[in-house]
Structures are given as structure tokens and as C-alpha cells.
Amino acid sequence: MDESPQTPETPGTPERPGALEAPEAVAGKPLDGRAELSEFLRTRRARLQPQDVGLPSYGRHRRVPGLRREELAQLAGVSVAYYTRLEQGNGRNVSGEVLDAIARALRLTDAEHAHLTHLAKPKALKKKRSARPQHMRPALQQLLDSIDGVPAYVVGRRSDILGWNAMAAALFGDWGQLAPKDRNWARICFLDEGVRDFFVDWEQKASDIVSYLRMDAGCYPNDPRLTALVGELSVKSEEFRNLWATHDVREKGHGVKRMRHPLVGEVTLSYETLRLPDDCDQSLIMYHAEPDSAAAQALRLLASWGRDAASVGSATK
Template sequence: MDQRAELSEFLRSRRGRLQPQDVGLPQLGRHRRVPGLRREELAQLAGVSVAYYTRLEQGNGRNVSTEVLDAIARALQLTDVERDHLTHLAKPKQKKHRRMGRPQQVRPALQQLIDAMDSVPAFVVGRRLDLLGWNRMARALLGDFAALPPQQRNMAKLVFLDPNARDLYIDWECKAVEVVSTLRMYAGCSADDPQLPELIGELSVKSEEFRRLWAAHTVQEKGHGSKRLHHPLVGEMTLSYETLRLPDDHDLSLVTYHAEPGSRSADSLRLLAGWGVDEAAEADATGRG
């Protein structure tokens, strides 16, 4: 990923979503050649020269101070997640290529833990939203990950390239935005990942929706929330999810789903758990793949 281009496009996209009246500036003139704030207006709000901000927006973030980035973030009304993303783009940290190129794996003890969660769908995602481990309830709820070729076990590929995802996620657009936002954040702090451009390229070629959302430069982080799912066997469910980063490897996250006790969704999840027992026995006979 070209870090300079990412910085440039991100700043332009954030500037483009603001109007003068949004930041207390007068609306001068009826016709503006570009949407959003002008560079000189943004520079004025941030307290920097137009030339300095222009260089930054052109992707030259070398030697920019944290104070200046904070001022620009305030002027652009960035969220905390967007502010962190801007910092990663402008002041990237060097990572060891050896570690980045090493295949990720789920520790046996962690796999045993999620297998023991026999009533809770749980799975582990790694870099680029690769699916690395799951339990039988996750397979019963979201699909048979084990049946997929290893290179297709990726949440972004499933959401954008698998037609079943549009039936499963009732609010598919919301799920798609979350996936793209997560990839954007990862790209901001891991631009040296050699496999990331391959993933982005494949998704961009095969999915018009991905191209549209990727171009929006949306970055957000949702560690918890709820999802409305429509399962082909048990119908509609509303489930809460939690995303927990592992303390010894922040590139790994454990994702769990659960239903409100006593709800119809909880009953549906129990029915699905019973179905998942038979499916798990069959999967054990053939291996995880």
C-alpha cells in the first residue's frame, strides 16, 4: 500500500465531508469548485500555513509534529479512531517484515477454549480478517468455514464475494462498512503487509460495492454491538457480539455471539446448537480441512 497516497486521499475525503457552516465559517460565494472545505479554510482552522497543510495533504507527512496532527484532527472533527488512523498514515511505525510474513496460527489452548464454548458461536480472526479458528456453533451459525479452501477463509471475501452473506446479514450494508473500516485501519498501520494489496485488489476487481466503500475511506472500530441475522434453518435472530483482542498478539481477535436470555433468538440459538452437534460429528470424521 502506498502510504503517501493513503494519507492524501484520507485527508481529502475528511475535508470533503465538511461545509463551512459546519465549522463556524461563513459561506462565501454560491459556487464552490470542490465539495467541502477549501484547503485554506482547513489550514486557518488548524492554525497552520496553507503551504504546510498542502504538503501534508499531498502525502508528505515527514517530520510533522503530533501537535499539528492533533490540530488538523480537531479541525476535521475526526473521531478518536480516525485520529489514530491519521497518525498511523502520517507517522508510520516500522515493523519487522519477518514477523509480518509469518503465517498466523491459533494456539491449541485457545482452540480448546472456543471448542469448550459449546453454546456460544466463537471464532478467531487475524490479519486482513483471515479466519483462523472456530467452534461448531460458529460453523452452524455463519457457515462451514472448514469446507472452504484455506485461501478463501477470510471474512471480507465471505461478506463481499459469497452470495449467501447477503441473505445471512439482514443489515448487509452495515456489515460491509464494518469490514471495510477494519481493513482500512489495518492498512493504515500495516502498509508493509505484502498480502494486503492482493486482498484489496481481488475484492476491488470482483465487487463494485467494495470499490465504492473502499473509496469512502471510512474508518471506525466497533468492539461490540448487535447483528440481525436470517438463518436458513431457524429464521431471524438478533445476536450481540463482542470482539476481544488477545493481549499477547493484537493482530488476533476473538469474536463471540450470544442472545439475550429468554428471547426468541436464544431459543433459536439452542435449536441451532442441537443441529450443530450432528454437523460437528460429521466434520470430525473428515477433519477441519
């Protein structure tokens, strides 16, 4: 049975709260928690087909992409009316058990499950914390400075770069030369044309950053600085607008990045992301190379060059 015409789902129609909007409409607009919840559920449902979840697919012509609401409700064990209210952004009083069932039905990752919970059950504490300025403890800068031969930096909310060591400056450029508000990975990635050549897989880097911002938006929907950042990037970058409209979220604790450095050429480094135990909004990110590899030699060359390069900066100085 098709869904009610009162809840149209044709992509791009005005009824879709999270559909791609004109840049001028996005800029400065506060993030609407109900719309975020609604569109997140819509986009997750749209990526599943009946055969993906063991349901029969009747006919070749389906009016909506992916699963219908009644199919998703059936899988989650809730009524269609209940799920419809939730997908329309009404997450009040929804239980954790129901969210768990919907997450299983949608085959959400752990990061997506957490994001759904934040959107459906926002906490007042998040609003207060998001207004506080971010500060990196001085001891962390001392730790960064003591790490020899390994690019390392600390990133906070909104992908703000809070501190770094000499090797990070040698690899990525001296962030100390930037204005404090520009020490931000999202700004650097989408507004600095040189970064597109620096990262061999720029599209993946850009997608990762937008995913992090989406998760921040779920945790801190009332953060005015995040709203301003999203608005600015939506106006200035079509790539950002398109990625933001996907509502994708994920966390990557480790991985590999390929970079083209002007001094050492192409280098492939592994990275590890360590979330700080006393501040879950800050993470220490470290890049390293396989022993005796070409990348290890490149890092040694950068370390030698970095000692004579620009001095290390910190957002706290």
C-alpha cells in the first residue's frame, strides 16, 4: 500500500525539511531539530530497498525511493502512525527501545544510531555547553611539543584546530599564520583551493569533515557558531551544500591519508584519532608512517625542514 498523499516524498519537494535549499536560504538559518530528525530518517530509509531487508517488492513502479514508511514500521515493530509522527520530527517521549528498534530496521551504524538518539532526545545540557568557548589545556600543548617526528594536533567542536606541533605545521602548513576563526578544517577544506591538490582523496576528506559537522549538529543543535559556519559554507561552496544535504554521519578513529606535499611529494600516512577522556569534544590526531618506508623518510625530511620553518602556533597563545 502506498503512503498517504498528505505526506509527499518526491525528492526536492518543499515539504522535505532537509531538501537542498538555495544558499541564501541556508545562511544564518538556525538548525531546526525537528527538520534534522525528519530528514535524517528519510535519507536513511531511502537508501534501503525491500530486498535488502528480506521484504517482497511488489511491482516495478514505487512512488518513493527506498522503503515505504509502513515497511519500515513493520520491521521496527511499531505502528505506521507512530513512525510517521517520528519521521515528521516529533520525537518527544520516544523511548530508547523504540529508537533501538528503528536503528536496527534502518541498519544504522553505531555513529548513525548515536546521531539519531541525539536528534530525537536532545539534552538541555548540550545547549549550555555549546556556548562555552573551547580551550585546550596548556599541558596538552606541552605534550604535542614533546612528540618528535610525528605530526599531531588537537581538534575540537566544529572541526576547530585547537593546537598542533612542529611536525603538523611542517606537513599541513603553519596554522599559526591564520586568523583564529580560520583554524578550522571545514573552512580550510572547502575554501582553500590549494587543499584540493594537497589531499589526493580530497572528496573523501571533504565528506568526512561534513559528517563530523553533522554529528556536532546533532549534539549541539543550538550552537550559534556552528550555525554560522554551516551557513557560510553553504553560501560559498556547492560541494559543501551537496554533502550537507546527504545527512551522512560517521566516525573514523583511524585510517590512511594520501597527500601531495610541495617539499616531499606524495606521501601516504596512517592516522589515529584519540578522544580525550576528560573532554569528549576534543580529539588528539596523530599521523605516522610504516618503519623504513618512503613515507618515514619523508617525515624525517619534514622534521629537518620544520626546525627551520615557521614557529609552532597555538590557538591559546
